[in-house]
Amino acid sequence: MRSKLGLDVGLADSCREVAAEIARDVGQRTAGRTTVSVERTVARLLGVDGVDALDVPLPNVLVDQIEEHGGLARGLAYWLGNAIIATGAEPLEIAKLVGAGELDLHHLPLAEDHRIRQTIRQHAAAALEKIRGTRAERATFRAGLDGGTADAVETYVLTATGNVYEDVAHAEAVAENGGDIVAVIRSTAQSLLDYVPFGPTTEGFGGTFATQANFAIMREALDRWSRANGRYVKLSSFCSGLCMPEIAAMGAIEGLDNMVNDALYGILYRDINLRRTLIDQRFSRMINGYFGVVINTGEDNYLRTADAVTAAPSVVASQMINYFLARDSGLPPEQIGVGNAFEIHPDVTNGLLYEWAQAQLTRELFPDCPVKYMPPTVHMNGNPFRTHAVDSLFNLVTVATKQEIQTIGVPTEGVFTPHIHDRVLGLENTRYVANFARDLGDDIEFRPGGIIQTRAAQVLAEAHQMLLEIAEIGLFDAIGKGYFGNVSRHYDHGRGAEGIVEFDTGYYNPFMELMGVDLDA
Amino acid sequence: MSAHHLADLVTEAQRVAVIGLAKNTGKTRTLVALLAELHRRDRTVGLTSVGRDGEATDVVDPRITKPRIPLPPGGLVATAEPLLRAAGLPYEVVSRTGYSTPLGRTMIARLPAGGAVEVAGPSSNRGTAEVTAAMREHGADIVLVDGAINRRAASSPAVADLVLLATGAALHTEFAQVVEQTVAAAEVFALPCSGDPAVYSAAATAAGSVAITGSGAVVPVDRALTLGGAGADLSRLLAGPDGAQHVVLSGALCESFAEEIRRAARGRKVSLVVTDSSKVFLAQRTSDWYRRQNVSIEVQKPTVLAAVSVNPVAPFSHRFDSVALRTELSARLPGLYFCDLGPHVD
Amino acid sequence: MRETADLSAVRPYGDHLNDGLVQVTFTLPVPYGLAARHAALELARTMRLTEPEVVHYQRLCDGYTYFVVIGQCRQSVDFATLREGAFDIQYLTEHEIDRLIEEQIGRRVVVIGASTGTDTHSVGIDAMLNLKGLDGRHGLEAYHGFEVHNLGSQVPNARLVERAIAVNADAILVSQTVTQQNLHLHNLTELVEIAEAEGIRDRTLLICGGPRVSHELAKELGFDAGFSKGTYPDHVGTYIAKELVARRAIASTTATAG
Structure with a gap:
C-alpha cells in the first residue's frame, strides 16, 4: 500500500524495532510469575464453574485453599492433577468437594511429578479440544451466513x-x-x-x-x-x-x-x-x-x-x-x-x-x-x-x-x-x-x-522520540512518569499486587504449553 | 394508639430528634403523628429539619408520594424562605437566620393558622441548635428536629434531649437484615459512658484526639491517624506495656480506625471514647462485634433513644409482617418501645 | 410590534408567543404500525399536549417503535414568582470571580475535591477542578483566586475530611453518581456527618455534583449546594466566591450586633 501520508518508512520501521524491544523487556520482567487470576483461569478452562454455599466462585475456592497452604507457586494444575489421581474425580467434582469443606488438596498423597503432569495435561488437552470443537461449529454456522x-x-x-x-x-x-x-x-x-x-x-x-x-x-x-x-x-x-x-x-x-x-x-x-x-x-x-x-x-x-x-x-x-x-x-x-x-x-x-x-x-x-x-x-x-x-x-x-x-x-x-x-x-x-x-x-x-x-509526520516523529525514551527507562518507569494519559502509577503500588506469585521449580500450567505448541505448529 | 404513647414518651423533653435509618423508613409519618398528638395536648410546637421534609414527592424516586406535614396553629417553623412563601399560608416572621441552604436562606416563622409546610432548616448542628433555642425563646414548648435520609448528627445530645428512630423494610429486602441493621443502630445509640474519670479530664483539656496510656500519660493522636484510613500504623501507639488503654476522640470514629486499632491491639483491651454516639461511623462490623474483640466503644454523653417506629413497607418493592418485625426487634432489644404508625401503602 | 411575554404565565415558544410548541421523542415497546402511531398520539394527549402530531416514527426491532412527536403545551409556569423565590444566581466569568475574591476575600480560596467511596468516575470532579476544565472553560485550578487540591477517585470520606482540615479548605467538592439505590446516597451523607463530627461543618462549604443531583437532594443530603448536568467550572466558582462573601458579610453584622 502506497502511503498517502508520505510517511518516512525508515522512521516507522525504527518505531517497530524499538517497540518490539520494549515489549520483550516487559516479557522478561513478568516472566517466572503467575497470579491468582491466571490460576483461576486454569480451573475455568478445566471446566470448573459455579459457586459454593457462600456464593464464592469455585475457581476462587480452589485457589484460596491452595494459596492458604502456600502451594500456589506450583500452580493450580499441579494440585488439581494430583487430586484427580488420588480421587479419580473430575476437576468440577473436586472443586465442589473443596467448596463443601469435604476435601483438602494438601492432605492427599502426592503422586510423582511426571504422572501429575501427564494426567492434567490430558485433561487440559481434552478441555481445549472441546472448546475448539464448539468454536469450529460456530465458524461453520457463521460461514453459512452473510458476514x-x-x-x-x-x-x-x-x-x-x-x-x-x-x-x-x-x-x-x-x-x-x-x-x-x-x-x-x-x-x-x-x-x-x-x-x-x-x-x-x-x-x-x-x-x-x-x-x-x-x-x-x-x-x-x-x-x-x-x-x-x-x-x-x-x-x-x-x-x-x-x-x-x-x-x-x-x-x-x-x-x-x-x-x-x-x-x-x-x-x-x-x-x-x-x-x-x-x-x-x-x-x-x-x-x-x-x-x-x-x-x-x-x-x-x-x-x-x-x-x-x-x-x-x-x-x-x-x-x-x-x-x-x-x-x-x-x-x-x-x-x-x-x-x-x-x-x-x-x-x-x-x-x-x-x-x-x-x-x-x-x-x-x-x-x-x-x-x-x-x-x-x-x-x-x-x-x-x-x-x-x-x-x-x-x-x-x-x-x-x-x-x-x-x-x-x-x-x-x-x-x-x-x-x-x-x-x-x-x-x-x-x-x-x-x-x-x-x-x-x-x-x-x-x-x-x-x-x-x-x-x-510530526506525530510519528514525536512517537518515535517517546518510544526511544521508554526503551531507555522501560515501560514500568514510563508509566510511573505519566507518559500515558498524564496518569502516573508506580511499579509496586495499586490493587492486586498481593495476587502475584513467583514460580517454584515445579510450576506447571498445561495450557501455556498446549497453546504454545499449537502456535508453533 | 401508638402515637399517644409516643407523645407520652417525649412529653417531658424540650428537644426531640426524629432520625431515620434510611430513606422511606417512615420518619415523616412519625413526625406527623407526633405533631397531631402534641397539638391535642395543647403543646406549642417548633419544627426544623436538617434535611428537607414535607415535600409532595420523594426527591430520589418521584413515584413515591410523601405525607404532608401539617403544622398545628400557632406552631413555629425554621425553613427556607422561598418554601414558606410557596406554601401560601399566613405567617409572621420571628427572625431571619444567617444560614443559607440550597433552597434559600432560612428563617423562623410562626403560623397562626397552621397548615402544611415544607421544612428545610439549617443543615448543621450549630445552626439547628441556634434555631431550636430561638424557637424555644419565642414560645415553643417542644422543638422537633427532623433528620434526613440516614443522617444521625441531629441525634447528638448537643442538639436533642431525646431521639426517636424510624426503621423499616426499606433498609433491606431480607427480613433478617432489617432486624440486624436496626439492632446494630440501636446498640450504637445505647453505647455506654466511659467509667474512667481520666477520660473526661483528658477530653476537657486536649485540643484534639488523645491516647491515655497505662501509666496515665496523655499522648496526642494525629488526625492523619484517626481519619487516615486503612493501613495507618497504630502499632507504636499500642505497643509495649505502656501502650494506650483509651483513645479519646475529639471527632469521628471511623470504621477503618476501629479496625486498625483492633488489629494493632492484638486482643488487648482498648476503649475508644467519642463525645457521643453520633460520632460513630460503623458499616461493616457492629459495636457489639468490636466489644467481643476487646475493643469497647464508649461515649462521654449518652443519647436517650425513646422509641422506634417500624414501617413494614418498602415502597414499590416489598413488605414484611409488621407484628413479626416488631416482635423480633423487641426480643433482640428488650426494654425499647416499638410502634407501627400505619396504615402503609406501597 | 413584538409582544412581550407575561412572566407570570410563560409557555414554550416556537415562532410566536404562547404557541406552546414542544417536541418529544420516545420509544414504545409495541410493534411498528398504525396502532403504534395511534398509541403515541394518545400518549401525547395524556401528556396534555394539544394537537399532537407524529412527525416521524420507525421500527427499531421486533416489538419496539420510535417516535418524534410535536404538539402544543397549553400549560404555563409562573416565572415571576419562581425567579423571586428560588435559589438563583447570576454567574460570573473567570475574571470576575478572581476579582471578587481578590477584592472581597483578599486571599486565595482553598478548594478540595474528590470522587468518594467506591465511585470510580473522576471525570466530573476533574472537569471542575483541573486546569483543562470542561468544553474550553478552565477548571478552578486555572483561576488566580483558587488554591485547588484534587484527590482523585475512590477516596474514603474520612480521608477527604482529614485532608480538608489539613489544607484549611474553604470548600469541599465531591462528585458521585447518584442512583435510586440508597447506598450511593449514604456515601454522600457520611461525608456530611464526618464533617459535622470533626467540627468543620459550619466553616466549610460542602458541594456535591453528579448527574442526578438537584438543589432539593443536596439539601436533604445536608450539602450547601448541588450541581448537576450542564454545570461548568465558572458556575461552581461563582457560587463559592459569592457564598463566602455573603457569609463574611453576615458574620460581620452578627459580630457588630453582638
Whole structure:
C-alpha cells in the first residue's frame, strides 16, 4: 500500500524495532510469575464453574485453599492433577468437594511429578479440544451466513442496561439496524473485583456484569437473530480489571468473537498494580489468540484524561507497544485491533484535519490490523444535536481512512446511558455516511507538505522520540512518569499486587504449553 | 394508639430528634403523628429539619408520594424562605437566620393558622441548635428536629434531649437484615459512658484526639491517624506495656480506625471514647462485634433513644409482617418501645 | 410590534408567543404500525399536549417503535414568582470571580475535591477542578483566586475530611453518581456527618455534583449546594466566591450586633 501520508518508512520501521524491544523487556520482567487470576483461569478452562454455599466462585475456592497452604507457586494444575489421581474425580467434582469443606488438596498423597503432569495435561488437552470443537461449529454456522462485505467498516455497539434481558432487547434493535458487533458494558466496579460474579444479572449499576451466564444469554439471543435474519452478529466483552484471563476463558467457552483487552486501562484508571495486570494480560491474550478472538486495545482512553492534540504521539507509541505485547502472546496481526479515538475539541480550527491525519496514520502503521476507532465522548456537552453533528464527521473520517471496527457515536453521549433509540440513531448516521461517502478514501490524495501530511509526520516523529525514551527507562518507569494519559502509577503500588506469585521449580500450567505448541505448529 | 404513647414518651423533653435509618423508613409519618398528638395536648410546637421534609414527592424516586406535614396553629417553623412563601399560608416572621441552604436562606416563622409546610432548616448542628433555642425563646414548648435520609448528627445530645428512630423494610429486602441493621443502630445509640474519670479530664483539656496510656500519660493522636484510613500504623501507639488503654476522640470514629486499632491491639483491651454516639461511623462490623474483640466503644454523653417506629413497607418493592418485625426487634432489644404508625401503602 | 411575554404565565415558544410548541421523542415497546402511531398520539394527549402530531416514527426491532412527536403545551409556569423565590444566581466569568475574591476575600480560596467511596468516575470532579476544565472553560485550578487540591477517585470520606482540615479548605467538592439505590446516597451523607463530627461543618462549604443531583437532594443530603448536568467550572466558582462573601458579610453584622 502506497502511503498517502508520505510517511518516512525508515522512521516507522525504527518505531517497530524499538517497540518490539520494549515489549520483550516487559516479557522478561513478568516472566517466572503467575497470579491468582491466571490460576483461576486454569480451573475455568478445566471446566470448573459455579459457586459454593457462600456464593464464592469455585475457581476462587480452589485457589484460596491452595494459596492458604502456600502451594500456589506450583500452580493450580499441579494440585488439581494430583487430586484427580488420588480421587479419580473430575476437576468440577473436586472443586465442589473443596467448596463443601469435604476435601483438602494438601492432605492427599502426592503422586510423582511426571504422572501429575501427564494426567492434567490430558485433561487440559481434552478441555481445549472441546472448546475448539464448539468454536469450529460456530465458524461453520457463521460461514453459512452473510458476514458483511470484507472491506466494510464493522460497527461496534454497546449496551448497558444493567439487566441482561433488557440488553437482549437492545442487542436485537442494534442487529436489526445493521450493527455488526454487540458489546455489553460491565458494571462500574467489576474491574476491581478479584472474582467473576456468577449467574444472570438483572440489577446492575452503570452496566451488566460480565458473567458466564450473561455471555450465554447474549450469545443465544444473537445467534437466534442471526439464524432468523441470515446475518451473523458478533459478541464482544471486556478482558480488563483483575480477572482478565478468566474473562478470556469464559469468552472462549461461550463463543465470543471480540474482546477489549488492555492492561493499561486498569493500571491508569483503576489503579490496578501494573505487574499483576501485565501478567494477567499475557495469559488472557494467549487465550484470545488461540481461540481466534479479535482483541481491541484501549488507547482511546488516554484522550479522556490528556488533550487529544498533544497526546497523539503517546497514542501511537502505545499502539506500537501494545501490538508487540500482543504478538508476544501469540496473537496474529489480523486479531489485533489497536485503538484510536476522535477526541479533539470541536472548537479546534482544522481539528478535522488533525483527526484525519491521526486515523490515516494508524491505518498505515498497522496495515494488517483491524484498527478500532472510538467516537467523541470527552467534549460532548450534553447537547444531542451537536453530538450528532460531530459524530457525522467522525463517521466520515472512519470511512475515508478505512478503519475496520468502529464504535458508533450516539447523540446522547455524556447525558445518560443511551436509550434504545439513541443507539439506532447513531447506527443510522453511521450507515448514511458510510454509503454516501463510500469510496472517498480511494479517491483522495493529500497535498504534500499540507496540514494533514505535516501533522502525521510530526506525530510519528514525536512517537518515535517517546518510544526511544521508554526503551531507555522501560515501560514500568514510563508509566510511573505519566507518559500515558498524564496518569502516573508506580511499579509496586495499586490493587492486586498481593495476587502475584513467583514460580517454584515445579510450576506447571498445561495450557501455556498446549497453546504454545499449537502456535508453533 | 401508638402515637399517644409516643407523645407520652417525649412529653417531658424540650428537644426531640426524629432520625431515620434510611430513606422511606417512615420518619415523616412519625413526625406527623407526633405533631397531631402534641397539638391535642395543647403543646406549642417548633419544627426544623436538617434535611428537607414535607415535600409532595420523594426527591430520589418521584413515584413515591410523601405525607404532608401539617403544622398545628400557632406552631413555629425554621425553613427556607422561598418554601414558606410557596406554601401560601399566613405567617409572621420571628427572625431571619444567617444560614443559607440550597433552597434559600432560612428563617423562623410562626403560623397562626397552621397548615402544611415544607421544612428545610439549617443543615448543621450549630445552626439547628441556634434555631431550636430561638424557637424555644419565642414560645415553643417542644422543638422537633427532623433528620434526613440516614443522617444521625441531629441525634447528638448537643442538639436533642431525646431521639426517636424510624426503621423499616426499606433498609433491606431480607427480613433478617432489617432486624440486624436496626439492632446494630440501636446498640450504637445505647453505647455506654466511659467509667474512667481520666477520660473526661483528658477530653476537657486536649485540643484534639488523645491516647491515655497505662501509666496515665496523655499522648496526642494525629488526625492523619484517626481519619487516615486503612493501613495507618497504630502499632507504636499500642505497643509495649505502656501502650494506650483509651483513645479519646475529639471527632469521628471511623470504621477503618476501629479496625486498625483492633488489629494493632492484638486482643488487648482498648476503649475508644467519642463525645457521643453520633460520632460513630460503623458499616461493616457492629459495636457489639468490636466489644467481643476487646475493643469497647464508649461515649462521654449518652443519647436517650425513646422509641422506634417500624414501617413494614418498602415502597414499590416489598413488605414484611409488621407484628413479626416488631416482635423480633423487641426480643433482640428488650426494654425499647416499638410502634407501627400505619396504615402503609406501597 | 413584538409582544412581550407575561412572566407570570410563560409557555414554550416556537415562532410566536404562547404557541406552546414542544417536541418529544420516545420509544414504545409495541410493534411498528398504525396502532403504534395511534398509541403515541394518545400518549401525547395524556401528556396534555394539544394537537399532537407524529412527525416521524420507525421500527427499531421486533416489538419496539420510535417516535418524534410535536404538539402544543397549553400549560404555563409562573416565572415571576419562581425567579423571586428560588435559589438563583447570576454567574460570573473567570475574571470576575478572581476579582471578587481578590477584592472581597483578599486571599486565595482553598478548594478540595474528590470522587468518594467506591465511585470510580473522576471525570466530573476533574472537569471542575483541573486546569483543562470542561468544553474550553478552565477548571478552578486555572483561576488566580483558587488554591485547588484534587484527590482523585475512590477516596474514603474520612480521608477527604482529614485532608480538608489539613489544607484549611474553604470548600469541599465531591462528585458521585447518584442512583435510586440508597447506598450511593449514604456515601454522600457520611461525608456530611464526618464533617459535622470533626467540627468543620459550619466553616466549610460542602458541594456535591453528579448527574442526578438537584438543589432539593443536596439539601436533604445536608450539602450547601448541588450541581448537576450542564454545570461548568465558572458556575461552581461563582457560587463559592459569592457564598463566602455573603457569609463574611453576615458574620460581620452578627459580630457588630453582638
